[in-house]
Amino acid sequence: MLSLVSATDPVWVARALAGLDEILLDHAHCEKKAASTALSLVFKYPEQGGLPEALSRLAREELAHFEEVLGHLRARGIPFRHQVPSPYAAELMRAVRPAEPARLLDTLLCMALVEARSCERMTLLADALADPALAALYRGLLASEARHHQAYVDLAARFFPDIEVRARLRDLAAHEAAVLAAAPALPRLHT
Numbered sequence: 001m002l003s004l005v006s007a008t009d010p011v012w013v014a015r016a017l018a019g020l021d022e023i024l025l026d027h028a029h030c031e032k033k034a035a036s037t038a039l040s041l042v043f044k045y046p047e048q049g050g051l052p053e054a055l056s057r058l059a060r061e062e063l064a065h066f067e068e069v070l071g072h073l074r075a076r077g078i079p080f081r082h083q084v085p086s087p088y089a090a091e092l093m094r095a096v097r098p099a100e101p102a103r104l105l106d107t108l109l110c111m112a113l114v115e116a117r118s119c120e121r122m123t124l125l126a127d128a129l130a131d132p133a134l135a136a137l138y139r140g141l142l143a144s145e146a147r148h149h150q151a152y153v154d155l156a157a158r159f160f161p162d163i164e165v166r167a168r169l170r171d172l173a174a175h176e177a178a179v180l181a182a183a184p185a186l187p188r189l190h191t
């Protein structure tokens with residue numbers, strides 16, 4: 001699904017349901033980070049045709065989701081606060097090659113994989129959650145996450161040959177699966 005090479009272990013769903021407040025808090029931080037990363041790419045690559053428009057739009061959507069999740073936190077009486085993040089994103093990005101243009105390709109594809117994993121996990125949450133408001137939240141976010149995944153892949157395909165994008169996406173998806181398998185058992189979206 002969505003370029004991923006591993007499916008989430010059902011154990012993760014049980015852990016997420018048991019630590020729902022932490023999951024929601026992590027989710028808010030993830031939306032904020034996704035917006036920040038998209039915007040940082042607009043700063044870094046203003047000359048890449050189509051990238052500023054696509055990632056500005058994506059960043060706005062992520063911030064709208066951030067505010068939506070903040071609303072759910074508020075409704076549940078959970079204060080928004082600092083939280084130790086999963087090492088997933090940092091470990092995933094270690095595969096980004098330092099020299100351009102490989103750096104741009106790898107960053108776009110790693111972000112595509114983050115969006116894909118979020119989409120997979122939100123699907124599982126939407127199906128498993130008993131709380132109708134939270135199930136509706138995750139059900140409502142699925143299409144956006146899938147679209148964000150595609151937006152990053154499309155940008156990569158705009159700047160790099162198809163064959164290179166496909167090969168690198170396969171390699172990075174294997175890395176993503178390994179990073180996830182090694183992540184600590186915390187209640188986070190990406191562990």
Ligand SMILES: [Fe+2]
Nearest residue numbers: 034115145148
């Ligand atoms: Fe997203």
